Amino acid sequence: MRKLLLIGLLGCVALGSAAQIDSTLLRRVPRKDTSGLLLNMDAIYNRPFLSVGKTPVAVGGYVEANWQRMTTDGVSEGHQFQMRRLTLFIASSINKRIRFLTEIEFEDGTKEINIEFASVDFEFHPLLNFRGGVVMNPIGAFNQNHDGPKWEFIDRPVSATQMLPATWSNVGFGVYGKKYRKDWVYAYEAYLTNGFDDSIISNDQNKTYLPATKLNRDRFEESFNGEPMITAKAAIRNKRIGELGLSYMGGVYNKFQSDGMVLDSKRRVDTWALDFNTTIRRTGTYITGEWAFVHVDVPETYTQQYGRNQMGGFMDIVQPIIRKSVFGFEQSVVNVSCRVEYTDWNRDAFIETGERIADDFFGIVPALSWRPFPTTVVRLNYRYNWQRDLVGNPASKTAGFQFGFSSYF
Amino acid sequence: MRFWIIIGVLFSVLSCEVFEPTVPADDEILDGPVPGLTAGETIQFQRGDVAFNDEIFTTRNGLGPYFVATSCGSCHPGDGKGHPFTTLTRFGQSDISGNQFLHQGGPQLQHRAIPGFTPEVLPNAPFARFTPPANTGLGYLDAISDAQILAMADPLDADGDGISGVPNWIDLKPYVTTRPNSIPMSGKYIGRFGKKGATYDLLQQTATAYNQDIGINSTFEPIDTYSGDAVDPEISDQTIHDVVFYLKTLKVPTPRVPDHDIELGRTVFENLNCSGCHKPQLQTGTSAISSLSDQPIAPYTDLLLHDMGPGLDDGYTEGSAATYEWRTPPLWGLGLSKNSQGGNYFLLHDGRARSIEEAILMHGGEATASKNAFSALSSQAKDQLIKFLESL
Numbered sequence: 001m002r003k004l005l006l007i008g009l010l011g012c013v014a015l016g017s018a019a020q021i022d023s024t025l026l027r028r029v030p031r032k033d034t035s036g037l038l039l040n041m042d043a044i045y046n047r048p049f050l051s052v053g054k055t056p057v058a059v060g061g062y063v064e065a066n067w068q069r070m071t072t073d074g075v076s077e078g079h080q081f082q083m084r085r086l087t088l089f090i091a092s093s094i095n096k097r098i099r100f101l102t103e104i105e106f107e108d109g110t111k112e113i114n115i116e117f118a119s120v121d122f123e124f125h126p127l128l129n130f131r132g133g134v135v136m137n138p139i140g141a142f143n144q145n146h147d148g149p150k151w152e153f154i155d156r157p158v159s160a161t162q163m164l165p166a167t168w169s170n171v172g173f174g175v176y177g178k179k180y181r182k183d184w185v186y187a188y189e190a191y192l193t194n195g196f197d198d199s200i201i202s203n204d205q206n207k208t209y210l211p212a213t214k215l216n217r218d219r220f221e222e223s224f225n226g227e228p229m230i231t232a233k234a235a236i237r238n239k240r241i242g243e244l245g246l247s248y249m250g251g252v253y254n255k256f257q258s259d260g261m262v263l264d265s266k267r268r269v270d271t272w273a274l275d276f277n278t279t280i281r282r283t284g285t286y287i288t289g290e291w292a293f294v295h296v297d298v299p300e301t302y303t304q305q306y307g308r309n310q311m312g313g314f315m316d317i318v319q320p321i322i323r324k325s326v327f328g329f330e331q332s333v334v335n336v337s338c339r340v341e342y343t344d345w346n347r348d349a350f351i352e353t354g355e356r357i358a359d360d361f362f363g364i365v366p367a368l369s370w371r372p373f374p375t376t377v378v379r380l381n382y383r384y385n386w387q388r389d390l391v392g393n394p395a396s397k398t399a400g401f402q403f404g405f406s407s408y409f
Numbered sequence: 410m411r412f413w414i415i416i417g418v419l420f421s422v423l424s425c426e427v428f429e430p431t432v433p434a435d436d437e438i439l440d441g442p443v444p445g446l447t448a449g450e451t452i453q454f455q456r457g458d459v460a461f462n463d464e465i466f467t468t469r470n471g472l473g474p475y476f477v478a479t480s481c482g483s484c485h486p487g488d489g490k491g492h493p494f495t496t497l498t499r500f501g502q503s504d505i506s507g508n509q510f511l512h513q514g515g516p517q518l519q520h521r522a523i524p525g526f527t528p529e530v531l532p533n534a535p536f537a538r539f540t541p542p543a544n545t546g547l548g549y550l551d552a553i554s555d556a557q558i559l560a561m562a563d564p565l566d567a568d569g570d571g572i573s574g575v576p577n578w579i580d581l582k583p584y585v586t587t588r589p590n591s592i593p594m595s596g597k598y599i600g601r602f603g604k605k606g607a608t609y610d611l612l613q614q615t616a617t618a619y620n621q622d623i624g625i626n627s628t629f630e631p632i633d634t635y636s637g638d639a640v641d642p643e644i645s646d647q648t649i650h651d652v653v654f655y656l657k658t659l660k661v662p663t664p665r666v667p668d669h670d671i672e673l674g675r676t677v678f679e680n681l682n683c684s685g686c687h688k689p690q691l692q693t694g695t696s697a698i699s700s701l702s703d704q705p706i707a708p709y710t711d712l713l714l715h716d717m718g719p720g721l722d723d724g725y726t727e728g729s730a731a732t733y734e735w736r737t738p739p740l741w742g743l744g745l746s747k748n749s750q751g752g753n754y755f756l757l758h759d760g761r762a763r764s765i766e767e768a769i770l771m772h773g774g775e776a777t778a779s780k781n782a783f784s785a786l787s788s789q790a791k792d793q794l795i796k797f798l799e800s801l
Contacts, residue, residue: 074432
């Protein structure tokens with residue numbers, strides 16, 4: 001009885017508290033750039049934020065959850081309900097030209113908790129900004145612009161997240177800048193950060209796998225080999241044509257010396273990516289894609305299981321088909337979309353036979369999505385993957401449906 | 410109303426299995442357990458399956474420093490025959506006096522090494538290359554009694570058919586437990602696994618493969634191939650026993666449904682006396698795994714050594730086998746070899762034969778008469794024979 005009374009009392013307090021919320025305390029931070037010349041590099045700040053009262057701090061985030069039933073070669077793991085991500089952003093204007101932003105991500109519940117971004121930006125000139133902290137290495141477009149609510153597909157592209165290691169951030173410093181000229185914007189970014197480690201060629205994926213480095217918990221504290229990694233990107237956007245980006249990321253990945261003693265030669269990993277996006281004005285069709293190459297200096301006497309060369313990419317085509325009020329959501333848009341993706345994990349040839357190594361992946365994902373509001377998406381995907389092993393045996397096939405939502409908050 | 414119709418259609422589509430990849434037909438794949446396992450045995454089979462096919466060895470969990478492959482599954486994709494990428498080189502022995510190159514890394518070359526190490530180089534020694542075999546039905550072969558193997562032996566060719574199979578008599582590893590009703594000879598036992606038949610059982614095969622192929626030491630094989638020292642185990646006994654159980658309980662390949670040509674090919678197979686060595690019918694003895702006990706099987710082997718002639722004599726051997734002698738390889742699952750070898754055939758002990766016909770024509774020694782008879786066949790009869798072999 002006492003418990004019931006306590007619950008009742010707490011309920012009354014809660015109701016009273018709710019009645020005291022002043023909705024004007026939380027206000028949506030207006031978007032500053034309406035030029036139509038936003039680039040992928042602007043994605044980290046181009047998010048819906050809420051500010052609290054008159055404080056210089058804004059908060060935001062997004063959440064993703066889904067159901068899926070996938071089957072591989074006739075064997076299904078049944079119905080899976082997944083809370084893939086809960087991401088929190090906090091931004092702060094320290095000064096008119098000094099600002100801070102952090103992004104903290106909880107993946108698969110609390111299985112992974114990562115600081116994906118935490119940097120302070122100093123603006124000296126539009127062409128010269130300094131950024132330091134945990135930065136997103138600007139390789140490709142997806143790593144810069146990966147928020148779930150922006151995409152019509154539940155799974156992230158394999159080439160961007162497993163060949164390139166999105167989401168991929170490191171401690172370091174760099175500069176970036178932009179130059180506007182009529183309908184054009186030109187931009188650059190360049191960073192020196194910590195880099196990869198030797199797990200990229202020694203991991204439980206049994207293939208060259210750049211994301212393996214993410215398991216190194218010391219990487220935000222110390223460089224694996226003391227050699228900085230360089231990441232640089234140049235991008236250009238025309239208001240009518242679209243955006244094109246060219247990026248590079250590379251550095252030494254192995255521990256070539258220890259306590260001053262040489263263990264091995266310096267071995268490099270080099271990656272290049274080309275990304276683009278455009279909207280066909282007449283039809284409203286949105287097209288985005290990314291294509292990347294990876295080269296790793298794998299020791300000759302190691303195993304060809306770990307490829308020296310990788311290549312892959314994806315292309316998404318999104319076509320709005322309905323723009324009208326649905327269930328009272330006045331800005332509703334329904335899209336049909338399709339993603340095609342390919343990754344060749346190992347582009348080398350067998351020493352023993354001279355034949356090309358297979359080890360590749362092809363996927364196609366038709367999708368239907370409903371955006372009741374621009375920052376919220378409800379998605380229904382059908383995925384079909386073909387994955388071949390190293391020697392090119394008949395492909396393992398995986399397919400199934402996925403349904404879920406992703407929304408900024 | 411229209412909304413609910415759309416929702417209904419959507420859920421019908423979502424629940425429709427036609428959109429899911431189907432299970433490959435039983436005669437298209439080699440993996441899967443033998444029928445009749447208990448729940449406990451099934452769980453152990455699955456543990457072994459994961460250890461065999463999914464466990465990847467890296468510098469962090471014991472790979473190397475010398476090695477050939479990074480996992481069991483690398484050498485036996487889908488439990489089938491391996492690709493030249495993981496072909497083994499074994500060296501150092503040319504007669505029954507044993508391996509003279511153990512001090513130089515024998516009996517197996519580890520031609521790969523983790524970064525920072527230099528792999529072994531083949532010394533000037535007799536050697537042979539061995540393509541990894543399929544794992545098909547190994548438990549049934551393990552359960553064949555010594556008496557049945559000896560009954561098929563004909564060392565002096567008493568029946569005059571030109572075929573004189575003999576067992577490979579080998580010394581046992583200290584950790585091996587002999588089978589009940591084993592028939593030793595002068596302290597040696599019949600080996601039945603491996604290209605030369607120099608391995609006694611699947612425990613020896615598994616522990617040796619972890620050690621020699623991946624550089625993983627165990628309590629069974631504790632000597633590190635790099636240092637030559639006994640070192641701490643890098644894999645548990647339980648995992649090794651699980652893998653052994655997995656290998657023992659892998660199903661036999663399901664033969665394709667015979668059509669007229671396949672039946673005619675079977676007759677050709679008999680007429681050429683291929684079945685003199687590739688015995689089509691054997692019977693397992695008693696096994697601790699009840700599913701394997703007293704089962705009729707069709708492995709197309711006699712588990713004996715045969716003289717295969719100078720063309721296949723690489724000058725290297727193991728146990729009591731001569732350099733020109735090879736254990737009859739089972740033919741079951743032959744037709745599925747391409748599905749594990751990247752769409753090609755790499756047949757015979759080292760993968761030198763790129764087709765079944767080529768493999769037949771490379772036979773010599775005791776198989777010379779059969780090979781010559783094959784050469785004399787019409788192309789139609791040859792096709793029927795090959796179709797039969799691919800149906801196994």
